[in-house]
Amino acid sequence: MALYLVILPALVGLAALLAPSDRWRPWLLPIGSGLHLSCLASLIRAGETVSHFDGWLVLDATAKVFLLAISVLHFLCMLYAPGYLALRRERPNRILCACMLASLAMMSLVVLSRHLGLMWVAVEATTLVTAPSLYFNHNARSLEATWKYLLICSVGIALALLGSFFLAYSALHAGLKPTLLFDDLMAAAPDLSRPWLHAAFVLLVVGYGAKMGLSPMHAWKPDAYGEAPGMVGAIMAGGVTSCVFFAILRVYQIAVRSGDGEFASRTMTFLGLLSMLTAAVFMVRQRDFKRMLAYSSVEHMGILAFGVGLGGAAIYGVLLHVINNALSKGVLFLSAGNIHRAYGSKLTEHVTGAMRGLPLSGSLFLVGFFAGCGSPPFSPFVSEFSIVAAAFRERHFVGAAIFLAALMAVFLGMGATVLGITLGKPSRSPQHDSFADGVQTGAPIVLLMGLVLLLGMYLPPFLSDLLNQAAQSLAANS
């Protein structure tokens, strides 16, 4: 059954590739994504851990949390897609539609796979299927962004492949049977050859970290997110990054189990805080609000990495933050996309007064900013608070202080840009002939925002059970 999570979106993606009409093809997107979500919902309701192919593909509690975040975000973005693509009739959407569904299939494969080789293949595949959708606008700037994304991520991921081989070699060197199966590696972890494991961890974190967008490997991110259509940016910032983070989490577990935990945890906290600080620096006076969102993504990846490095009680917060980050990135990228479309620019000097000119998208962008920065009562507040509380409890005072300072700087930097865009008099009336708030391009964002608000105040029992199970299994394994 878990296999359907990969097969269904891939099949509908194939149908999208073959579909002849640009007009109705986009409607395949919510269908494919909806099938994925309903299949996942029934698997979560069944509640068991599902395993296929001798443990190569496993759907456990952690995988369910990640897939839930990815699937809900993807589905709501795909609900938005037909309305958006109807406005973009001038561009053929065959490749974009096929790539969107293929990316869902590949993200699911990353999260399901327990074989680090297969996982690598799937991570690289997510890069390859998202690259063409970055290039949807077919102009010089999007070309540049696509090239940088493709090259930096492919090279990074090539290093991760070397890291995966090092990991297998660490078993061979210790006289064990070389393997890349996660469960076998976990069982053998204490006996693995330490120097090779060390090198493997570094290569894997650098490689996958480049794809996830951890500083200093984040160079491609502002370009890619800045040039991608809003929904592609949302799926990359909320979905693709989450599944690559999942891959890093697996590697981290092996490193911790092998007794290399101190080094691994220091590396993650360092990269996490560095990413948050980098984001804070580049957000000050950021003129381009889509690039600003990319730095916000770097910041949130930093929060996740920092939380993992802390371990213990922070893990629950990290898992919750994966969901919260996905949903709030959806709100921000989709509403930013609407504003960009209406004003024909994404620079602060051209866009002001969006709340008056474009009431729905403007307000959602503003509220999304508060949510994304961790203000109560929205859900990112809960997860960020539990991470920083864990940092204080673990007596990580310096880390917690840097964490809070970076959050504050990000809030101020991002606030200046967002308030400038949303408040005040409309600089020039938005071109309502090209875009106006409507049900198709507004309702999915309202739904995402509603979920962010809901999760901030009430965690449904099934979700808190799932989060607890996942956090326990991760804590027990590390």
Next chain:
Amino acid sequence: MFTLTTLLEIVLLLNFFVLGASRLRTAINLVAVQGMLLGAAPLWMEHGARVVLLSLGTMAVKGVLIPRLLLYAMRDLTIGPEFRPAGGFIASLLLGAAGTGASLWFGGTLPLADSEHSSLIVPASLATIFAGFLMLITRVKTISQSLGYLVLENGVFVFSLLLIEAVPALVEIGVLLDLFVAVFVMGIIIQHINRELDPLEVQHLSSLKE
């Protein structure tokens, strides 16, 4: 006798030829030869139908399909095919030599499992990865950057020879498929860059920055 060590020595030499090649077409062909040789390498490590198939698959992808794709992408280039690395060829070759020397020394210090296979595998892998990085950093044309990526990937492949029994065929096929699709997408993007921006150089890809 032609051993695996001899083969790896040729692979190392090819790194230098690629670094020193002044014509794109030559560089692509040299990388193709390197891919062919590496495709044959598993035959020295193990016997059996699986290895023969893997070997043929690697040769087809790295030695034939990918180079053809790149030559095809290059076909309607508007500018001459000569290319010059940043810093010049001599610097590039000297750095390559230094990298190879360092890899040979470093490879000797690593703790390796006892094996009957060539002791050159790890140093050759590291040196090839280094040469790939060098191309990625110093070359100014998009095609030569994707060649650098291929050389880097070849270096990773050399290391995987040590694990030939451990990595399942499915994963090997997946890796090859990903590599092929990566170069395919790069080829398409290169063609579009060629059409949109005048010369095919990455210097023109610098409008996105802070």
